[in-house]
Amino acid sequence: MNSHLGALREGNANYEIAAKPFLQNDRDHEEAIKLAIGLQSILEEKQIQIDLNEVPQEPNYIDPTSKSHLYRLTESLPEVYLVKVHNQWIYSEATVAYIKNFYEKNSFLKGKSPLQGILKYVYRKGLFEIHGWQLMMLVCSLLLGIALYKLLHFILHRYCQFLAKSEGYKEITNLIRPINLFIISFLVRFLITFLKLPKLVEEGLLIYWRGFLFFIGMLLSYHLVDLFTFYIRKQTLENKLNFNLVLLPMLKVSLRVIVVIVGVIVTLQSFGFDVKGLLAGVGIGGLGFALASQDTIKNFFGSLVILTDKPFNIGDYINSENVDGKVEEIGFRSTRIRTNQGSSIYVPNGKLADSYIDNYGLKQYKQFKTHIPIACTTPIPLIEIFIEGLRKISERCPASREGKYYIYLYDLKKAIFYIRFELNFDVTDYNSELANRHDILMKIIKLAKALDIEFAFPTHTLHVENFDKKKTHLVDSDTELTDLKERLQAFLNENSSIINT
Structure with a gap:
């Protein structure tokens, strides 16, 4: 027991010593190493902890049930036990048969395969308790992920190009990158589980993975707002939907702000930050920010006055304090006017609300x-x-x-x-x-x-x-x-x- 499990401790693995309990019946050294690693992997997979301090140290130990020289590692695995042969404790042939049978049935489901045993044997040195084979798999997975990202980007781009045709092309193609990253993130999650990294390393990676996943969700929702507002505008212009297009830019900005705020809060929560304290600090600092941005608040209420009184709409030709042009957009802070010279003028809504407006369109x-x-x-x-x-x-x-x-x-x-x-x-x-x-x-x-x-x-x-x-x-x-x-x-x-x- 000590020669097997003790020799396979993380960061101090000695595969030659760990293979000794399996060297019988003319079994070669490499096969014995694979069996030793395979049994340890089964114990890790079933989350069975063996306390070596509780293992009997008597060389002539007799099992009280079978009255023979036999020792079972745990009651949950009766097929795995050691026997004494020629004054040496070795694993039984039943144990070897169980290990091989386990991998034949569960090599893909349990995340362990004979290939991993060979890689562990070849790459024995560790880095921060990560084995060499795990580091190699990380590098290979990174290269594979980059290639898969490029392939998915090409496929999604062609599909979106066919789907969008001429209308909404920009809004739909903006979704390609977040959708691509969303798919890759689940492959990363599978890889973290497959590699069977040390517990602390795996937990740390999962924390970063969850934060990254929430960030991708925020990015995806942000671009979905553009697609949603484009759809509303299209349906309204085709008289299929009754909606005031003047409110559309404000609706777009409002939804974007909500998505970003919720996304940041959820992402910070996933990293373990105290969001309640952060919100309290934002609330206190918000008062000072409001005092420092009086003009911005004035322009915001000016936009509400414009939307309520409706002195002009999008598409109207207006004159206000030597500004002549066609209204193109009414935003939270300012209104964009296209002049006869082709230039764009952004007039603060607070100033428009306080000045005279000559609406030629009315x-x-x-x-x-x-x-x-x-x-x-x-x-x-x-x-x-x-x-x-x-x-x-x-x-x-x-x-x-x-x-x-x-x-x-x-x-x-x-x-x-x-x-x-x-x-x-x-x-x-x-x-x-x-x-x-x-x-x-x-x-x-x-x-x-x-x-x-x-x-x-x-x-x-x-x-x-x-x-x-x-x-x-x-x-x-x-x-x-x-x-x-x-x-x-x-x-x-x-x-x-x-x-x-």
Whole structure:
């Protein structure tokens, strides 16, 4: 007993001495070593502790039951016993048969195999109570794990690429790494059990394994939030789900924060940290943090005001304190606005909540207002004809609201007549508004050219009119007035296709 179990103590193994109780019936030395290691592994597997101090030291010990030179290691393994042959205590042939039969039935289930016995024999030296064969298995498993990780990454990437197609590709591919690590972690767990490491080493590795597993779970949940919010957005845009998209960025951030907080707490708990004390410390420090981040809190409540009052929504074109652009995202701290120049402006929500907001997206119509300056020398009949033409242009504009135009002679300043031109466009977006303004202005210029009306511009330069070279517009007869009306009608006929578009 002492030569076998005593010689196989962790950190001080002597396989030659441990094999002596098995050297009988012409059994070679290597087979005896494998049997010695195999029996020790069975005892470890069944968690049977043999106290060598309780083993009888009498060389002629007689078993009280069988009345023969026989000693059983434990009552739980009656098949394993020693017999005295030629004044030497050796293991019986029944013990050898039990060891071989055990490995034939349980070599894969129990985590021990004859290969492990050979490796223990070859690698006898230990490091921190870890045998050489165990170190070699760790290195081989590490290399195998790296190769398996690459293979799983390739397979999952191809599958996700097929699954996502064009939509949600980024959200789904972000799940590949945590899923891959999640699978590898269970293989690591099996390896820790398979190697039968010393108890303290195994317990330490299991602690780190659990912490690593919780961290992977947090990482996986973090990316699942992105996939979840992408699905909600897609279903809402397809009118399959009734959800306010303004709340989606806040929902995404909130879920991420919850996942990270819970993941950190659970991970720290798995490492044995006192989470209650940590939470108490965070609560005390939270007050000081809140005092130091008043602007952040103000912006947070500003976002709540924006969501409650709804002065604008995502996609609206707004103006606020010289900031013009389209609202792209409403977050916890700020609102992202895309300007006409293509740049992004992040405006704090607290500032938006306290300032005026001109929401072009809520307009029922788009207003176009301008003043047309003409020379004061323009005859009154010509002015009336010009105003009549402007009204015709407004009536024939397809985007103008019916009857909602105001065109009158409005003011006289510095020898200039001003015609007020005000029109309402029944359009919803800014591009349509600009396109209709362009068309109206082009038609006004063409009408003025057709009627020989000159636009006047205020100036401080003294200008002397040359009456010999330039003809002054004077309408003194009905014939000339009739001619002007005919010219107006000719303009309308020539530009009917443009005006009616």
